[in-house]
Amino acid sequence: MRRLLTDILADEYMRPQNFERSHPALYRRFLRAVGFGEGDWDQVPLPPATRAFVQLHLDMTLGSWLEALGAVGPGHEWAIPLMFPRLVQGLERSLQLDPAGLEYFHLHISLDVEHGRVLEESLLRWATTAEGQAEIR
Template structure:
């Protein structure tokens, strides 16, 4: 996330960290919580990090949308916002591929990794 803010374009950085990081979390964590709650022995206290972020990131997302909305009124602003979101999604893809390999010891094609 730190590198996403160092592109030199403040609007792309705000979109990368503000919109692309905050907006999907309530949905993703709600779905993640459904699965985590099926793990025997796990308590709500164990899940506090995830459950607390649902409401927090709904608020953060709304704040970022409000702050950036006026910059999305031009094609140039929209392009800068899209670039920031793309940078975030590219970084998330690298993260999730690495996480998948670490957890399942397989690459994206299902092949074992050393």
């Protein structure tokens, strides 16, 4: 389990030699491509729903690791490859962006298929008891 999660985190944040292609760096590249200046993204007020979403994710770190994994796997890794292609299509139709600005989304579309599969396999190993299944739900 530890190796699987380590591999996923390495994909998400890249190894130090490739930090400019880490997910945070690629997302900042997208923000710059749509017109944000360096650091401007920290000045945007978050709507209540976004604050609640962030808080929910922070709260997950306080409970069971299995509950958090159950939320992240199906809630993120499985959903993103289905959602992001349409998001990218809309961005490409609406804005004239350098394709490099969309790398964050393209990378997730491909990586998260594998991440979802790996997390599903991991969850299945822990879903053999009623207690494990309850935590995953």
